[in-house]
Structure formats: C-alpha cells, structure tokens
Amino acid sequence: MNNRHGRFSGPAALALALAGMLNLGGQVSGQQVAQLQGGLLAQAGGTRLNTTQMNVQLQSLNLTQLLQVAPAFGGASLPAGLRVLQGDEASRFAALGTPTWITAASLQQNSALRVQRLNSNLQVVGRAAAQRPELQNLLEAARTRPFEEPLLTVDTKSGPQQFRLMSAEVGLEQAAGDLSTAVQRRSVNTGLALNYARALNLDAAGIRAVQSVNEVAGAAGATPSNAAVGTRVVVTQALNAVTRLDLRPINIGILQAPQGQGDGLDTAGGCPGSNTGIFSALDFPMKKNLPEVKSQGNRGTCWAFATVGAIETTISRDFGRRVNLSEEDFVSYTKIRAGQLEGGDGYFPFGSAQEAQQSNYRFAFENVWQYNKSGQQTETETPKNSGKWIYAKSCEGYPFATTLCSNTVHQAPSACLLVDGKQSCGFQLAQKRSPYGVDVSRASNLYDADNRDASLFWTALALRSGNPVLMTHDANYLKGGSFVADVPYSSVSHCDDNNQNCKPNTAKDVQSWNHAVLLVGYVTNAEVKAKLPNAPEGAGGGYFIAKNSWSSCWGDGGYAYLPWNWLEKYVGRLDVNINGTVN
Structure with missing residues (x-):
C-alpha cells in the first residue's frame, strides 16, 4: 500500500493529515487548518478523561464547525467496527482530539490496491x-488461503496460550521484494560484515576470515546446495577466528524505569529467567540495552513488537535513553495508513518501519496509549479467504475500553458522526508524540537463501557488534523451552482445510514467514560451556539469543536459544539496521 501521511505532532499536522497525505479524504483549506489550530479541540493526550475534563472540552467544542473540514463518508455501508454517533455521544468522540477521517471511496481504492x-x-x-x-x-x-492467520498454541509457565501468526x-x-534485490543485497551485506568486523576490533587474521566468507558468498552458485558445499567449511574457520572467549562482563546495575513507562499491561507475566539459562548466566553486548519482554496477547502483532523492540534497543545503545514506546499506536498508525481497517493483524515488519520513516512518524509513549492484549477477542474472516475480518469483544477487560478502543483491526477509537444530515467517519490516534522515530536508510536483509551459512555468519557478526536483527521464521518449530533443539521437519504436521489427513512436514512445508522475533545475541558452544557446563550444545556451533513477544512465562523469561542449524532450516528473513532516532 502506498498511502502516506505526515507526522502527528499536534492539531495542525493532524488537520493536514485529514486529506491527501493519508489518501483518505478531500482537500483541507488553509483557513480550515487555522480554525483547528486555533483551538477548536483540546488535546486529550491519549489518556482517559475524567468527567470534569470531558465537560470542559465539550463546552469549547463546535461539532458543526469541525465537520466543515470533514469529508462526507457517503451512503456506503460502514466498515466492521464503525457505528454512527449522534448528539452528546458524537461530541465525546470528537473531544478526544482531531479525528483522522476516511471516505468510502478511499476504502474501496485501498481494497483494490x-x-x-x-x-x-x-x-x-x-x-x-x-x-x-x-x-x-x-x-x-x-x-489458496492468502489472508488466513492461524492460531498457534504454545506452552508457558502460566499454562497454554494461543498466539495468532502472520x-x-x-x-x-x-x-517478492527479496527476489528483486538479491544481487544488490549480497554486495551490501558483505560490506556490512566488514564494518561489523572492524567494530569488533578484529586482528588481521579475523578480517581475512570475514573476507574469505564474503568471497565465497559472492561467488556462490545459483543453487543452495552448491553454496552450502562451498561455504560451510569457510564459515566454520571464520567463526573460530572471530569469536573468542572474551565477551566482557557488563554491569547492568540499577536501571531506571524507561521514559514513557506504562502500567505494564503489555508486560504482565512475572516469570523470571532461570539461572541455568544463557540470558542470566552470560553477558553479551546488547544485554544492557534490552527493554522488558512483552506479550502480544491474542493478536498477530509480533511484527510490531519486534520492530518497536529494535527501536527501543538502538535508542538505548546510541543515545543512552531507555524508552518504552507504544506498540498499540504503531499498529494503529500502520493499519490506518494502509487502509486495512478490517484487514487482519499481520503486517510486514520491515515494511512498517520503512513506511514510518517515509512519513516521518514519531512514536507515542506506552503510557499515552497502552497495549490491549484483547484476551477475549474473537475474530471471523467473512467471507472465507476474503481478507476481511470481523472482530468482537476486543475491548473487554481493557481499562481504556471506553475511550481508546474499538472493534477494528487497528483498535483506534472509531466512529461515524451524523450532524445536520452529514455523515463523516474517522478515528482517533494519540495526540502526544515522543521525539523518537525510525531510520532504515542503512537497513538490509542479511538472509540469502542461496547461501544460508554466510547469512548466519553475517548475522552473528551483527549481533556480536551490538546490532539487533529482526528474524522472520516458522513459529511452529519454536519448541523445547529455552534451549530449542535442532528439531526435524517431521516434528510438525500439516493438515487439509478440514483439519483432516494430517501428514508430517518435509522441507517444502516450512512456513518461514509466519512470526517475527528480535535476535539480540550470538554465543558459541565454548562460551556457553564455560558458564553452563551442563547446557546442551547448539547444533552447528552455537546459539542465537531470541527475544520473543509471548510473555516472560514462555521460554526462559521470554527468551529462546536457537541453534545455528535451526536457523538454517526455519528462517526466511534477517533484517538489520532498523534503528531509532531522536528529533
């Protein structure tokens, strides 16, 4: 989707976003923008308003004047989750802040696109x-089923939980994007690998080892089998040269609560990591910069948690600021901008970050709009394979249900207002914005299907030099608690559309696109054995440390340790350099 709109930093910017920038409405005149900027609406800040605050805002609200700048929705049927509000109810919706408007024509256009x-x-x-x-x-x-978002049941310390996949x-x-950039990405990634090697202060032998992997990767044949034969030995030798038993101890100390910390609605779990796990026992470069483990709840929003996690981590790394940013706002912003009001939870992780940078998005803090796990939400794709989902009970059990939630995929408060016979539909986003944005200008997908060992070598270098990596993969194989084994393909079965005739998977049945987590470290078997002599060895030489969004009661305090050979089988993408900015 190619819709764009500007930065949400106040009434004027939001008024500009009412129209062409979001491609969801008509033109707004300079006089109308000035009217809004002059104070038609007070800023609610995304927080719950008490009765006194709401009454003060309603007294200064001129709903008729507001609708002069709002495009008419028309006589089309309302999207799922939207309803018509009138009178005081309409005024209360509008008083939350300047709505972002939609039109029936734009929704039809986005669906066609x-x-x-x-x-x-x-x-x-x-x-x-x-x-x-x-x-x-x-x-x-x-x-056959392009929009299906299956539920995956996983075991946690608090009992079985279900999470929706992409x-x-x-x-x-x-x-499709990877296929068009494969040759270019290989050149970019070999350059990044050398930069990581220099950041690690490798000696001449280490630099030569990195270059040797780059040369083999660049000269790899057209098929994965040829590349694997040519690369495995070289990568093994290079790993021995560039990984040493000198991961320096990091004193995390007493960390202050992150700026913008909410009430913990997205972090509830309370299951600390084990002393026999890698996270507690070993130090690694990114450890001091990592935010809390969070939970996406009963929603397919892993892409947002992985992306926001990368932003929070790199803001701590680069600017020394610990922040807690709102995944709820990021999901809403992305979905509204894409015009996917009923289009399912999933989204492309790198695409969301890229489009946020292009539109100069600034994150809201978690305490401005806290995440809704939607524990009682139900969703139905109607009709089947249409990509249109009907949600119900999304806001039950959510403390801000009356002001900051609705039964739409983005869950932004949304409604249609009817005044003097004019019907206008819109939704509310958080009014308060942080100074933090995203930069993907140096981002690259390190994964090369034709040379997976080289891909993982580059990824290990990135992680060892303090760069988080978003990993998209097949979540069906995240089994085994904290230390995930090199599980065979056949450990997972697939069934027909009626959930019958189930057969063990083979390599061709891997769904390497259905979940995203954040890789935050790589440790060798020797490093693990030095601190945890009873830990299992990672098949292939070591473990990648994955920070998941399935609560701290999953895995080892929310982390999993994935062996090299596991990534070779089940990964589909490895995005690096999705970095936070401060403005």
Whole structure:
C-alpha cells in the first residue's frame, strides 16, 4: 500500500493529515487548518478523561464547525467496527482530539490496491518458484488461503496460550521484494560484515576470515546446495577466528524505569529467567540495552513488537535513553495508513518501519496509549479467504475500553458522526508524540537463501557488534523451552482445510514467514560451556539469543536459544539496521 501521511505532532499536522497525505479524504483549506489550530479541540493526550475534563472540552467544542473540514463518508455501508454517533455521544468522540477521517471511496481504492498487490506478488514469486523449491509452499498458501492467520498454541509457565501468526500475504510481499534485490543485497551485506568486523576490533587474521566468507558468498552458485558445499567449511574457520572467549562482563546495575513507562499491561507475566539459562548466566553486548519482554496477547502483532523492540534497543545503545514506546499506536498508525481497517493483524515488519520513516512518524509513549492484549477477542474472516475480518469483544477487560478502543483491526477509537444530515467517519490516534522515530536508510536483509551459512555468519557478526536483527521464521518449530533443539521437519504436521489427513512436514512445508522475533545475541558452544557446563550444545556451533513477544512465562523469561542449524532450516528473513532516532 502506498498511502502516506505526515507526522502527528499536534492539531495542525493532524488537520493536514485529514486529506491527501493519508489518501483518505478531500482537500483541507488553509483557513480550515487555522480554525483547528486555533483551538477548536483540546488535546486529550491519549489518556482517559475524567468527567470534569470531558465537560470542559465539550463546552469549547463546535461539532458543526469541525465537520466543515470533514469529508462526507457517503451512503456506503460502514466498515466492521464503525457505528454512527449522534448528539452528546458524537461530541465525546470528537473531544478526544482531531479525528483522522476516511471516505468510502478511499476504502474501496485501498481494497483494490491490496488485491492488485497480491496478484502482482503471485506472478513475481511464481516465476521464481520453479528454481526455488522453498517458495512453492508459500506460493500455494498465497493462492489458496492468502489472508488466513492461524492460531498457534504454545506452552508457558502460566499454562497454554494461543498466539495468532502472520498470513501468506505477508510472506509473499516479503519474498517478492527479496527476489528483486538479491544481487544488490549480497554486495551490501558483505560490506556490512566488514564494518561489523572492524567494530569488533578484529586482528588481521579475523578480517581475512570475514573476507574469505564474503568471497565465497559472492561467488556462490545459483543453487543452495552448491553454496552450502562451498561455504560451510569457510564459515566454520571464520567463526573460530572471530569469536573468542572474551565477551566482557557488563554491569547492568540499577536501571531506571524507561521514559514513557506504562502500567505494564503489555508486560504482565512475572516469570523470571532461570539461572541455568544463557540470558542470566552470560553477558553479551546488547544485554544492557534490552527493554522488558512483552506479550502480544491474542493478536498477530509480533511484527510490531519486534520492530518497536529494535527501536527501543538502538535508542538505548546510541543515545543512552531507555524508552518504552507504544506498540498499540504503531499498529494503529500502520493499519490506518494502509487502509486495512478490517484487514487482519499481520503486517510486514520491515515494511512498517520503512513506511514510518517515509512519513516521518514519531512514536507515542506506552503510557499515552497502552497495549490491549484483547484476551477475549474473537475474530471471523467473512467471507472465507476474503481478507476481511470481523472482530468482537476486543475491548473487554481493557481499562481504556471506553475511550481508546474499538472493534477494528487497528483498535483506534472509531466512529461515524451524523450532524445536520452529514455523515463523516474517522478515528482517533494519540495526540502526544515522543521525539523518537525510525531510520532504515542503512537497513538490509542479511538472509540469502542461496547461501544460508554466510547469512548466519553475517548475522552473528551483527549481533556480536551490538546490532539487533529482526528474524522472520516458522513459529511452529519454536519448541523445547529455552534451549530449542535442532528439531526435524517431521516434528510438525500439516493438515487439509478440514483439519483432516494430517501428514508430517518435509522441507517444502516450512512456513518461514509466519512470526517475527528480535535476535539480540550470538554465543558459541565454548562460551556457553564455560558458564553452563551442563547446557546442551547448539547444533552447528552455537546459539542465537531470541527475544520473543509471548510473555516472560514462555521460554526462559521470554527468551529462546536457537541453534545455528535451526536457523538454517526455519528462517526466511534477517533484517538489520532498523534503528531509532531522536528529533
């Protein structure tokens, strides 16, 4: 989706966003912007208003004047989750802040663009699938059930929990983009690897080892089998040269609560890590900069938690500021901008960050708009395979249900106002913005399907030099508690559409697009054994440390340790240099 709008930093910016920038409404005149800027609406700040505060705002609100700048929605049927408000109820909705408007025509256009994009990606990936067997399963899923977001049940210390996975539509978008940039990315990634090596202060032998991997990766043949034969030995030798038993101890000390800390609605869990786990026993470069483990709850928003986690981590690393940013606002912003009011929870992690930078997005703090886990939410795709979801009970049990929630995929307060016969539909985003944004100008996907060992080597270098990496992968294989084993493909089964005729998976059945986590470290088996002599060895030489968004009661305080060989099988993307900015 190519919709864009400007930065949300106050009434004037929001008024500008009412129209062309979001592609969801008509033009707004300078006089109308001035009217809004002059104080038609007070700023609610995204917090719950008490009765006195609301009455003060209602007294200064001129709803008729507000609707002069709002585009008419028209006679089209309302999207799921929207309802018409009139009288005092309409005034209370508008008093939350300047609404962002939508039109029926723009929603129809966005729906058509989504289908057009899907069909285009099907063609791009279809042309490559004959030579790339790992794409065939994705292609089949995108053709038959492109928008399905299955639930995955996982074991946690607080009992079984269900989490929604991302759809094949998301994976297809990812694959189509990767295919068009494969050669260019290989050149970029070999350059990044040398930069990481220099940041680690490697000696001449270490630099030569990195260069040797780069040379093999650059000269790799057209098939994964050729590349694997040529790279595994070189990578093994390089790892021995660039990883040493000298991960310096890091004194985390007493950390202050992050700026913008909420009430912990997204972090509730209370299951500390084990003393026999890597996170507690070993120090690694990113450890002091990591935010709390959070929980996405009963929603497919892993992409937002992984992306926001990378932003929070790099803001701490680069600016020495610990912050807690709002995933709820980021999800709402992304979905509203894409026009996906009923289009499911999933989204492309890198795409969300890229589009946020292009529109100069500034995050809200967590305490401005706290995350809703939607523990009682139900969702139904109607009709089947349409990509249109009807949500119910989204706001039950959420403390801010009356002011900051609605039954739409983005959960922003949303409604249609009817005044003097004019119907205008819109939604509210948080009015208060932090100074923190996102920069992806140096971002790259380190994953190269034709040379997976080189990909993982580059990833290990990035992590050892303090750069978090977003990993998109198949969540069905996240098994085994904290130390995840090199599980075989057949440990997971797939069934037909009626959940019958289940068969063990093979390599072609891997869904390497359905979940995103944040990789925050890489440690060798020797380093693990030095501190944890009874820990299992990671198949392939060591463990990647993954920070998940399934609460601290999953894995080891929310972390999992994934062996090298596991990533070779089940990963589909490794995004680095998604960094936070301060403005």
